[in-house]
Amino acid sequence: MSTTHEHQQHTDHSSMDHDHDHSGHSGMDHSMHMGNLKPKFFISLILTIPIILMSPMMGIDLPFQFQFAGSEWIVLILATILFFYGGMPFLQGAKMELSSKEPAMMTLISLGITVAYIYSLYAFVMNNFVPQTAHVMDFFWELATLIVIMLLGHWVEMNAVSNAGSALEKMAQLLPNTAHVVDDNGDTKDVSLQEVQEGQHVLIKAGEKIPTDGTVVKGSTSVNEAMVTGEAKDVEKEQKDTVIGGSVNGSGTITVEVTGTGESGYLSQVMTLVENAQNEKSRVETLSDRVAKWLFYIALAAGILAFIGGFITSDLSTAFERMVTVLIIACPHALGLAIPLVIARSTSLGAKNGLLLQNREALETAKNADVILMDKTGTLTEGNFAVNNYRSFSEDYTADQVLTYISALEQNSSHPLAIGILNKAEELSLDIPEASDVENLPGVGLKGTVDGKNIKVASVSYLNKQSIDYDKNDFNELSKQGNSVSFLLIDEKNIGLVAQGDQIKPSAKSMIQSLKDQDIEPVMLTGDNQQVAQAVAKELGIDDVHAELMPEDKEKMVKDYRDNGQVVMMVGDGVNDAPSLARADIGIAIGAGTDVAIDSADVILVKSDPSDIMHFLTLAKRTQRKMVQNIWWGAGYNIVAIPLAAGVLAPIGIILSPAVGAIVMSLSTIIVAINAMLLKID
Ligand SMILES: Nc1ncnc2c1ncn2[C@@H]1O[C@H](COP(=O)(O)OP(=O)(O)OP(=O)(O)O)[C@@H](O)[C@H]1O
Ligand SMILES: [Cu+]
Numbered sequence: 001m002s003t004t005h006e007h008q009q010h011t012d013h014s015s016m017d018h019d020h021d022h023s024g025h026s027g028m029d030h031s032m033h034m035g036n037l038k039p040k041f042f043i044s045l046i047l048t049i050p051i052i053l054m055s056p057m058m059g060i061d062l063p064f065q066f067q068f069a070g071s072e073w074i075v076l077i078l079a080t081i082l083f084f085y086g087g088m089p090f091l092q093g094a095k096m097e098l099s100s101k102e103p104a105m106m107t108l109i110s111l112g113i114t115v116a117y118i119y120s121l122y123a124f125v126m127n128n129f130v131p132q133t134a135h136v137m138d139f140f141w142e143l144a145t146l147i148v149i150m151l152l153g154h155w156v157e158m159n160a161v162s163n164a165g166s167a168l169e170k171m172a173q174l175l176p177n178t179a180h181v182v183d184d185n186g187d188t189k190d191v192s193l194q195e196v197q198e199g200q201h202v203l204i205k206a207g208e209k210i211p212t213d214g215t216v217v218k219g220s221t222s223v224n225e226a227m228v229t230g231e232a233k234d235v236e237k238e239q240k241d242t243v244i245g246g247s248v249n250g251s252g253t254i255t256v257e258v259t260g261t262g263e264s265g266y267l268s269q270v271m272t273l274v275e276n277a278q279n280e281k282s283r284v285e286t287l288s289d290r291v292a293k294w295l296f297y298i299a300l301a302a303g304i305l306a307f308i309g310g311f312i313t314s315d316l317s318t319a320f321e322r323m324v325t326v327l328i329i330a331c332p333h334a335l336g337l338a339i340p341l342v343i344a345r346s347t348s349l350g351a352k353n354g355l356l357l358q359n360r361e362a363l364e365t366a367k368n369a370d371v372i373l374m375d376k377t378g379t380l381t382e383g384n385f386a387v388n389n390y391r392s393f394s395e396d397y398t399a400d401q402v403l404t405y406i407s408a409l410e411q412n413s414s415h416p417l418a419i420g421i422l423n424k425a426e427e428l429s430l431d432i433p434e435a436s437d438v439e440n441l442p443g444v445g446l447k448g449t450v451d452g453k454n455i456k457v458a459s460v461s462y463l464n465k466q467s468i469d470y471d472k473n474d475f476n477e478l479s480k481q482g483n484s485v486s487f488l489l490i491d492e493k494n495i496g497l498v499a500q501g502d503q504i505k506p507s508a509k510s511m512i513q514s515l516k517d518q519d520i521e522p523v524m525l526t527g528d529n530q531q532v533a534q535a536v537a538k539e540l541g542i543d544d545v546h547a548e549l550m551p552e553d554k555e556k557m558v559k560d561y562r563d564n565g566q567v568v569m570m571v572g573d574g575v576n577d578a579p580s581l582a583r584a585d586i587g588i589a590i591g592a593g594t595d596v597a598i599d600s601a602d603v604i605l606v607k608s609d610p611s612d613i614m615h616f617l618t619l620a621k622r623t624q625r626k627m628v629q630n631i632w633w634g635a636g637y638n639i640v641a642i643p644l645a646a647g648v649l650a651p652i653g654i655i656l657s658p659a660v661g662a663i664v665m666s667l668s669t670i671i672v673a674i675n676a677m678l679l680k681i682d
């Protein structure tokens with residue numbers, strides 16, 4: 001079971017309807033190569049102040065400004081330092097964008113500052129060394145403020161990303177992080193990962209994350225190490241093999257002697273979460289890059305036209321001035337903040353509402369969701385099973401012995417059904433033997449060896465498929481009462497059963513109603529038997545129910561819906577849900593669920609409350625709306641200002657005064673910032 005691999009496939013699949021490129025990071029993922037912008041921003045700010053004071057803005061002297069003999073030299077020197085020091089991150093970014101042939105934000109900024117700088121140099125030379133010419137307007141003021149505001153924007157953006165990272169870290173700590181430590185008597189105890197010590201033995205059940213580095217001392221399994229090594233291939237592990245903390249156990253149960261420190265595995269787990277979030281390239285971010293790319297071409301074209309127009313109607317100097325004005329005004333100050341601010345706000349709102357977003361793209365896809373497929377056990381129900389009945393069909397075994405054998409296998413399972421059974425066994429103080437070669441049979445149950453016997457705990461659908469006899473009336477009676485029934489098979493012979501009941505989560509019913517109100521069709525997919533499934537569905541108001549499904553059946557259902565052109569959300573918690581979570585457009589895992597499910601999902605409901613799905617949908621919708629609004633506010637300024645600056649209306653005497661342009665530009669930046677902060681979900 002290679003979940004990460006499947007996740008990869010999943011992203012490939014979803015590219016049917018939109019182009020999100022995980023490979024195309026390079027040119028646009030500014031934060032990766034910009035280093036620490038904080039000192040850069042402050043030093044640039046200090047350099048900028050004297051420039052603002054001593055240099056005219058777009059050729060206009062502001063009331064607080066002053067000049068003195070030689071002050072233009074100070075401006076020149078400061079601006080030169082600023083251009084190379086403060087502008088470097090953008091110049092480097094532009095180099096990367098251009099080398100991948102994707103001119104965007106960085107190229108536009110670089111073009112603006114480079115033209116401003118070079119033209120200002122030219123103006124400086126003309127004004128100071130060629131006295132006969134008319135005064136040539138320089139752009140040192142614009143150059144300086146441009147660089148400072150851009151540095152601020154990117155610093156905020158990077159902060160947003162790393163804040164999201166630390167929010168994630170906090171959230172991840174809320175997820176269960178215990179290891180099952182085996183003591184000398186063979187009993188297991190759940191211990192917080194920080195307390196696990198080298199040399200201890202830990203039990204790792206199917207679908208669980210391997211908590212620490214170690215050596216296998218018992219059992220065999222296959223392990224998916226993709227999270228750690230990046231290679232999406234299952235690796236077979238048997239005794240004496242080493243396992244890596246953070247990798248995910250397949251279907252076998254193993255005992256491992258801890259060799260790495262207790263924390264390393266867990267920490268790496270958190271770190272991967274955070275890293276994934278940081279590397280995540282949301283398509284909405286790309287949207288602003290796309291807008292910037294268009295602005296780049298528009299600005300370039302407008303700049304050239306302005307130059308030609310200016311040259312025809314006036315002189316070379318006016319032509320240059322207009323071109324530079326256009327390029328500078330085209331620079332998307334506000335656009336640089338439009339998306340990062342919304343993302344920062346949205347991530348922290350999500351965290352406050354119990355949502356851990358592993359894949360921010362889910363925020364975008366959500367608005368198109370047509371159908372939501374939901375697992376039953378542990379998702380819509382508590383997964384707090386209580387044994388209502390257990391019995392033997394064989395004269396060779398008592399009912400208690402049936403429960404004992406089942407418990408022997410269940411000790412190796414992380415399934416909610418296992419907990420109910422083990423609680424009952426403990427209540428009865430049953431002496432449980434040790435099982436070996438335990439393997440999870442997803443969608444069916446468990447198998448293993450106890451007292452030299454081949455034992456299985458299996459579902460009714462397995463018995464049906466294998467044509468193993470059981471009393472149908474008896475089974476129907478139990479399951480109609482809402483019991484999940486598991487059979488004990490010894491050498492494939494039906495020996496007994498255990499029947500357990502569960503409760504529906506309190507918030508589930510109103511959530512289903514809200515989903516229907518939003519025209520999202522709820523469908524229940526469960527591995528449990530028909531009768532229980534129907535009972536729960538009826539109670540919740542779900543009309544479409546599919547029961548007795550194997551994990552691959554669930555996955556196929558997701559696929560069928562998607563092939564039908566529908567956008568599928570899938571909510572689940574178990575090993576049996578992992579493939580479908582990865583396959584769905586939006587996979588949502590229950591925080592208390594198994595590690596594989598969590599790894600395969602895009603969103604984690606940390607509080608394990610299904611009604612947080614509604615929070616997610618609201619957050620997604622509002623985030624999306626804010627992004628679009630902010631892009632309009634950010635780019636709208638450019639759309640209006642560029643043609644004016646280019647002199648489109650010059651023939652009728654209207655030409656955008658550069659000072660007014662600069663003021664409107666600042667206004668649009670402020671609007672974008674305030675608008676982002678107004679994002680709320682209640
Ligand atoms: N650890 C286990 N102990 C006992 N029975 C099990 C176990 N695992 C699976 N089964 C049997 O297999 C059936 C299917 O299990 P599966 O995990 O696929 O679904 P589920 O947990 O019952 O339901 P859902 O898919 O809604 O979570 C269970 O209903 C049960 O009969
Ligand atoms: Cu700008």
Ligand SMILES: [Mg+2]
Nearest residue numbers: 375377378574
């Ligand atoms: Mg489940």
